[in-house]
Amino acid sequence: MLPITNALIPVNRYSRPGTKLKSVKGIVMHYTASNGAPAKNIVSYFGNLRLPANASKAKPTFASAHYSVDDISIVRALPDNEVAYHTGSSQGYTKDALSRLSTYPNNCTLGVEMCLDKNGKITEKTFQNCVDLVAYLCKQYKLTEKDIWTHIGVVGWKQCPLPWIQKPSEFTRFKQEVSNKLKPVTTPPPKPPVPAPPYKMGEKDIEKVTRFLSALWFIPIATTTKNDIHKVAESIRKGQNVPKEHAEKAILFLSAGWKFVDNATDRKEFNRLANEIRKAADLPQE
Numbered sequence: 001m002l003p004i005t006n007a008l009i010p011v012n013r014y015s016r017p018g019t020k021l022k023s024v025k026g027i028v029m030h031y032t033a034s035n036g037a038p039a040k041n042i043v044s045y046f047g048n049l050r051l052p053a054n055a056s057k058a059k060p061t062f063a064s065a066h067y068s069v070d071d072i073s074i075v076r077a078l079p080d081n082e083v084a085y086h087t088g089s090s091q092g093y094t095k096d097a098l099s100r101l102s103t104y105p106n107n108c109t110l111g112v113e114m115c116l117d118k119n120g121k122i123t124e125k126t127f128q129n130c131v132d133l134v135a136y137l138c139k140q141y142k143l144t145e146k147d148i149w150t151h152i153g154v155v156g157w158k159q160c161p162l163p164w165i166q167k168p169s170e171f172t173r174f175k176q177e178v179s180n181k182l183k184p185v186t187t188p189p190p191k192p193p194v195p196a197p198p199y200k201m202g203e204k205d206i207e208k209v210t211r212f213l214s215a216l217w218f219i220p221i222a223t224t225t226k227n228d229i230h231k232v233a234e235s236i237r238k239g240q241n242v243p244k245e246h247a248e249k250a251i252l253f254l255s256a257g258w259k260f261v262d263n264a265t266d267r268k269e270f271n272r273l274a275n276e277i278r279k280a281a282d283l284p285q286e
């Protein structure tokens, strides 16, 4: 957010009465209706209302707002805790303002003036500077986007801010963008590491091991041992998530084969198959 430039105007009855705000219940958005006038000029205008040119008039102007915002600056004309003359109305107030603010909304709201470019538009930069400022004020005074008002929303008749009356979606967008800034910044929790899928033996290796195991079937061993071999072969056939005890038994049988052969190539193959089974059973390789 841009820094807030303090350019406090002197206390005077036309634009800074020096009265304390009762509380801050809302923020009221305005437009300057002055094409091309920068924020500092708007603040000067409010300050100059105390001078004879206005003060000596039969019907002097009473006007001010706490903040004026343009493309490059945010200028504060009155302290936040003082009444500004931005949303007073001789014609009364809307029901909503009467129920949620007060019978004199100037005593519980902050006024923000949006400056216009030379074509009478609120530029995107000005819009975003206002989003920053209003979000900052909402945080400071524990308000939400629901506490952001337009001048017309408070008084019901004043055509202010005109660009938003002509295009109401802009006010909606404004509240949404302020709301986005008010959301607590949450960093997403770190994703749990995805476990690697269980290792699966290759089809050929499964076949080699199961054929080896079925060969054992034909040697004269106890039925319980044969049943064991059968169960082990079933597990090996799946090729993954092999129960550790089945893997160990299969390797035990393979080691008998290893002892039986006496050439390095075959022994190496038995070793390799044993390791394939270990991987499929999540056992350390040897």
Ligand SMILES: [Zn+2]
Residues within 6 Å of the ligand: 029, 030, 031, 086, 151, 158, 160, 161
């Ligand atoms: Zn206004």
